[in-house]
Amino acid sequence: DAKTTQPPSMDCAEGRAANLPCNHSTISGNEYVYWYRQIHSQGPQYIIHGLKNNETNEMASLIITEDRKSSTLILPHATLRDTAVYYCIVPMDSNYQLIWGAGTKLIIKP
Amino acid sequence: EAQVTQNPRYLITVTGKKLTVTCSQNMNHEYMSWYRQDPGLGLRQIYYSMNVEVTDKGDVPEGYKVSRKEKRNFPLILESPSPNQTSLYFCASSFQGPRGEQYFGPGTRLTVT
Numbered sequence: 001d002a003k004t005t006q007p008p009s010m011d012c013a014e015g016r017a018a019n020l021p022c023n024h025s026t027i028s029g030n031e032y033v034y035w036y037r038q039i040h041s042q043g044p045q046y047i048i049h050g051l052k053n054n055e056t057n058e059m060a061s062l063i064i065t066e067d068r069k070s071s072t073l074i075l076p077h078a079t080l081r082d083t084a085v086y087y088c089i090v091p092m093d094s095n096y097q098l099i100w101g102a103g104t105k106l107i108i109k110p
Numbered sequence: 111e112a113q114v115t116q117n118p119r120y121l122i123t124v125t126g127k128k129l130t131v132t133c134s135q136n137m138n139h140e141y142m143s144w145y146r147q148d149p150g151l152g153l154r155q156i157y158y159s160m161n162v163e164v165t166d167k168g169d170v171p172e173g174y175k176v177s178r179k180e181k182r183n184f185p186l187i188l189e190s191p192s193p194n195q196t197s198l199y200f201c202a203s204s205f206q207g208p209r210g211e212q213y214f215g216p217g218t219r220l221t222v223t
Contacts, residue, residue, distance in 0.1 A: 044153070097158060
């Protein structure tokens with residue numbers, strides 16, 4: 001089973017910041033949090049990952065709470081092309097393979 | 111261009127007819143993996159490979175085989191396909207194993223009748 005909990009769907013207005021929450025209360029100390037997205041049925045696309053410090057790249061920012069039990073992915077200026085399913089993933093303990101849940105379907109509205 | 115390619119992209123076949131889906135990457139990645147995705151669900155891992163000649167089962171390996179004879183290729187083999195293997199299949203590769211950024215192929219939509 002996935003080790004993360006995400007809302008099944010969210011809306012966001014074009015041009016606004018999209019904030020996608022993820023709960024990973026059972027995360028252990030050395031596990032990273034990964035975010036990917038999937039547009040329609042295309043191959044998933046890596047967005048960002050982090051351990052405990054906030055991370056930022058050209059696509060998004062990742063804010064991880066101090067207790068590491070939850071995180072938020074921020075798309076600072078959402079566009080229609082950001083409409084996708086966003087997956088928050090924490091690896092399995094035993095072999096570090098990623099376990100994918102159902103993700104959050106983000107719809108950006110004009 | 112760095113990419114993962116899969117062939118075929120679409121395949122309709124009949125129960126029991128052996129098939130192979132090819133996966134190739136041009137990034138010299140050591141780690142490769144196969145996933146399947148069913149409607150409304152996230153990806154489930156079938157097999158993965160940490161390096162040449164090293165393969166391991168994922169969450170749903172039953173009915174599938176893989177091989178890794180060379181770094182760039184990681185074919186998925188269905189020796190006797192069944193209708194419950196109808197799914198969307200993705201191949202992925204990564205430089206740093208599962209911990210690193212995974213690059214995904216475009217997907218293969220398989221229908222078994």
